[in-house]
Amino acid sequence: MAEDEAFNWLSPFASIDLDIDGRTDGIKQWAIANRDTIQPIKSFFDELISLIDTTLQSVPPTIMLIIVVLLAWQAAGRRVAVLVAACLLALGLLAPGAWELAMTTLAIVISAVLLCVVIGLPLGILAGKSDGFEAAIRPVLDTMQTIPAFVYLVPVVMLVGIGDVSGVIVTIIFAIAPLVRLTSLGIRGVNSSVVEAARAFGATPRQIMFKVELPLATPTILAGLNQTIMLALSMVVIASMISVKGLGNEVLRAMGRLDAGKAIVGGLGIVLLAIVLDRITQGLGRSGRERGHRHWWQSGPVGLILRLTGRKSEKPQ
C-alpha cells in the first residue's frame, strides 16, 4: 500500500483526496444536459427584464426625473425629494450616456428585487412561523451571502448562459438574505398578545397573517427590502462580468483599460443610484403617522393635489 506510506499524521490533509471538486463539477454536466428545460424559464425572465428595461428607457429623462422626485416626495417627504432631485441631476450630468446606463442598471435591480420579494417574502414568513424552518434556512442564507460570487457565477452561466437573466439570478442569490431574515424577524416581533386577541375574536390563521402580522411587521420587512436593494446594487459590477449591461459594465471596462476617470464616473453613478433608492425605500419604512400625518394621501404631492382641488380629504373631526 503505497498510499499509506505517504500518509503523514502531522500533515494528513495533503494525502487525502475525496475528489469533492471533481464530483461537484458534475453540476456542469447536469446543466448542459438540462438546457432544454431551462430555456423557456430563461426566456420568460428575459422578457420580464427587457420589458422593464424598455419601459424605463422609453421615458424621456426629464419626465423620469420628475416622476422619481414626486415618488420620493410622496414616500419620504419634501427634504428627501430635494436630495433625490440633486442626485438624479448629478447622475445625468456625469456623462452623456450615463442616464441610459443607469436606467439599464435600474431595470436589472428592479427585476432582481421583484423576484427577491416574490421568493423571499414567503420564505421569510415561513421562517417567522416555524423554528425548524428558520434553523434550516439560516445556514443556507449565510452561505448565499458569504460565498464568493465567482463560485456560483460559473454554474449559473453554465445553466442559463451569459446575459441579463444570469445577472439577475446571481444578484438574487447575493441579495435575498436580508429580506428573508428581516421578514422572519418582523413576524416574530409582532406582539403576541395582539395575535392572541385576533385569535380570541375568531380570525382564521390567514386573516391573522394578512390583517395583523404582516401589517405590523411591515416596517421591519421594508428595512429588509432596503438592504436587499442595496446589496443588489453592489452586485452590478460582478454581474457585468457575465455580460450584463449598465453602469457596472462601465466600471468593468474601465478597469480593463486602467481608465480611472471612466471607473469613477461609473462608480459615482452606482452610488448616486444607491442613494436615491435607499432614501425612497427608507421613507417607505417610516409610517406616515411618525411624520405627523394620519394617512399617506394627506401628504406629499397627492395631498397637495387633493387640497388644491378643494376636496377635503377627510371630514373634520
Next chain:
Amino acid sequence: MTQYTNEAVIRCDGIWKIFGDRSAQAMKAVVEDGLSKDEIRRRYDCIVGVRDASFEVGRGEIFCIMGLSGSGKSTLIRHINRLIEPSAGSVVIEGRNVGEMGAKELRALRAEKIGMVFQNMALMPHRTVSENVVFSLEVRGIDEATRRKVAQQAIDAVELTGWERKYPDELSGGMQQRVGLARAIAADPTILLMDEPFSALDPLIRRQLQDTFMKLSAELHKTTVFITHDLDEAIRIGDRIAIMKDGILVQVGTPEQIVTEPADDYVADFVAGISKLDLVTAARVMQPLEQYRQTNGATDPANWPVAHPDDKLNALVDLAVTSDNPILVRADGADLGVVTKSALLRGIQGRQDVGIETGGRI
C-alpha cells in the same frame, strides 16, 4: 348585583393544564398516582397551571376569579374559548363541548358568542378605534355599513364618541381599555371574558371603568368571567367569587361567604383587610331574640331601631347611633333577633362577639 338564573352558560369540569414537553406523561401520572405540584416539576419538569378546576357560571352572572399573579387564573380563563387546550377536563358552553368543536365552529363561537378583554388591551396599533372595535365582525365578513353602525353603537356605549378615527396610541390607557371593552361587546356576544381588564390602570381610572363596566353589565346582562388580583374589585363587581391559589380553586362563593366564612387560612389572610361594612348582613351578627332575653331579661323592643336581616353593617351603624338600645332585626313582621352594640363592633372587626355564640359564624 345583577339577577341571574341557575341555567349554566359555562360549565368547566375538572380542568387540568400542565405545561411542559412531557405534559401528557405528567398528566397520566397525576391521574394514576396523584402527584403533587412539586413532584410533577421534579419528575417531569412540567409546570402545573390549573389543577382540577370545576365551576359553573349562570346566565347573566358575573363570576370573578381572584388570585395573585402566577395562580393560573389567566390560564384558566383561556380554556373557556380554547385559546389554551386543557390537559384534562372539559368546557361546555350552552350545552356544547368546546373541546370537540372543529376549527370553523370554534372560530364562529369566538367571533359570535364570546367577547374578550385583555389586561394589556392588545389593540391593533395599525387600525383605528372603530376598525379595532369591529374586528370580530370583519373576520366574519359582515358588510361595511353594518360594521360602521355596530362600531358607533359600541363606541357610544363606552363613552368614546368622537374618537372613532383615532389610532390606539393617540389614546390614554383608560381610553384604550374602553376600546377593548367596546371590541368585546361589539358582536353582542353571550359571554364576556375579562382578563384583568383594569389592573394596568391607575386607581381613579380603574374606578371609572368599573362603573362603566357595571353600568353596561346591568344593561346587557352578559354572562361574565372576570379575572382580577384585587379582592376589592372582585367584591365590587362579582356575583360570586372564586379564589385561586397555585392552580387550585380554593373557594367559590358569594362575596359575603368569602369574607365571613373563609375556607382556609390563605383566604382568611386575603379577606382580613377587607371592609365588612358593605358585605356582612344583620343576619350574620344578630343573636336570636330568645337568647337575648335569656341573658338580658325580658325587655320591650317597642322603641328599638328596626333593621332587615339583609341590611348591611353600614346601615346598622347608622341605626345604632340614633339610639342607645340594641337593634331589632325584623322580617315579614316577625322579630328574628337582636344586634347589640358589641356584636356590631365585633362584626365590623370581622370577629365574633364573645358574649354570643350563634347567628352566622364570623
